[in-house]
Amino acid sequence: MLHRCLVANAAIEVCLASLATALMRALVLVGMAVHVLAPQAAFAQADNxxxxxxxxxxxxxxxxxxxxxxxxxxxxxxxxxxxxxxxxxxxxxxxxxxxxxxxxxxxxxxxxxxxxxxxxxxxxxxxxxxxxYDAGLRIMVPDRGGRGGFWGVIDGLRDAGHLRAYAWLLFVIVLATIGFTIFDRKFDPAFPKRWREGVAESFYNVMSIATSGKTSRKNLFGWIGRIWQALWLLIGVGVIAYITSSVTSIMTTISLTQGITSLADLPGKTVAVFEGSVSEDYISELGIATRSYPGIDEAVEAMRAGRVDAIVGDAPVLEHYAHSYPGREVAVVGSIFHPDKYxxxxxxxxxxxxxxxxxxxxxxxxxxxxxxxxxxxxxxxx
Missing domain, CATH: 3.40.190.10 (Periplasmic binding protein-like II)
Structure with missing residues (x-):
């Protein structure tokens, strides 16, 4: 009788142990399922x-x-x-x-x-x-459509705003010519009496002052006349200095930008980049002077105005802009450098x-x- 009880107790213990093991395995499997499915559940919940x-x-x-x-x-x-x-x-x-x-x-x-x-x-x-997408950086420069020499300088003067100043100078020259003609006809007995000859004489004197800083006009008012002549000479010297400096700067800019064909040509230049872009970091790391702009439209305007010499940005963006806006007179030059991925x-x-x-x-x-x-x-x- 005692032997049977011991056998029964042992059987019960085995059953309990088996049941505990099964429960442990079930808990482990449930935990693994929760761990695996939790991200999916969170993602599904976010879908709402x-x-x-x-x-x-x-x-x-x-x-x-x-x-x-x-x-x-x-x-x-x-x-x-x-x-x-x-x-x-x-x-x-x-x-x-x-x-x-x-x-x-x-x-x-x-x-x-x-x-x-x-x-x-x-x-x-x-x-x-x-x-x-596989991309990289390229360089954009001004493009005069292949025009150099005189027309290239004219385009540069126009873009920099100098042609407007020249128009005002021409207006002043015309006014001065008319003023000198009326003045000399009244106070200089030897001045030509015919209007066309008088205007031609006055125009010659005005252009002589404007282009050479010299004048051949008579002194009709003594020391006061000399002071006025000296002032006109100063004005003429200033006009010549302005014209010379503006044309020289434009010719220099054309020479520099036409010489940019690769990354090696950028040291010593000022380059436009986009704010927070890879080009901003990369060009700055090379020690090249940069100016940052929020977008390509602002960068192109700065380049056309002469504030920067070139633009460095993502190749497909620059290429698309040059193709879409041929009237902006820009060109993308050189090969892709600093390859990257989007x-x-x-x-x-x-x-x-x-x-x-x-x-x-x-x-x-x-x-x-x-x-x-x-x-x-x-x-x-x-």
Whole structure:
């Protein structure tokens, strides 16, 4: 009897041990499932709200129409990915790359969409997707359409605003000619009586003062007349100095800009770059003088006005601008340097980065990304 009880107790202990083991295994499996599915659950929960997508206008990757809508290669790629994800979104515009990266880092936006270069410094504060575009930097310089010599100088004087000053000088010369003619007809008995001869004589005297600082006019008023003649001589010297300096500066600028064909020609020049861009950091590291501008329109205006000698920026952006605005008389020169890659950015630890990256890879493999690129650049190579 005692033996049977001991056997029964042992059986009960074995059953309890087996049950405990089974419960432990079940708990472990539940914990693993929670660990694996938690990110997916969080991502699914986030799907309920629209994403705030930061953009920086940089054609042809991001462009804004008059109605406020956005287009461009980066926009089309993002919208294709968002459609596959089944996500809603709203765009938020930023004025520079720096502001866009800062907003992404601080969590103001859920994603950054533009031609954003992947760098180590940026990757420390934001999370990037798989690269979807290979690019690099190039140089933009003024282009006179091949015109040099006289017409090149005229174009340079016009762009720098000197032609307007010359027009005022011509107006003063005409006024002085008329004034001298009326004055000499009244006070100089030997002055030609015929108007055309008198105007020609006065015009000769005015141009003599303006171009050589000399005058052959008679002194009709003694020492007072000499003082007036001295003042006119000073005016003439000033006019000559201004014309000489303006023409010389324009010719020097033309010589310098026509001599820029590669990165090696930039030392000693002043270069326009875009605020918060890779070109800003790279050119500054080389010790080349830079001026930062929020966008390409402002940089081109500065170059046309002579405040900078060239622009360094992303090759596809500069090439697209030169092709789209031939009337701005700019040209992109030299080969690509400092190659880089573009990607979309998200806050660190964002649950969006991985699914977006996977869809970008899908678009690469099925040829959709190549088709999108071909619509904007006319080439299929990635």
């Amino acid at each position: 709200g629209a994403l705030n997508v930061g953009v920086y206008v940089s054609a042809p990757f991001v462009e804004q129409g008059e109605d406020g809508s956005y287009s461009g290669m980066a926009i089309e790629l993002w919208e294709t990915v968002a459609q596959r994800l089944g996500r809603d979104y709203r765009y938020v515009r930023y004025s520079s790359f720096h502001d866009l990266v800062r907003a992404t880092r601080d969590g103001e936006i859920d994603a950054a969409v533009t031609n954003l270069t992947i760098t180590r410094d940026r990757a420390e504060v934001v999370s990037f997707t798989q690269p979807w 990607g979309f950015a998200f806050p660190l630890e964002s649950e969006l980065r991985r699914p977006v990256t996977l869809h970008i890879l899908d678009l690469v493999e099925d040829g959709t990304l190549a088709e999108i690129r071909m619509r904007y650049f006319g080439v299929e190579d990635l």
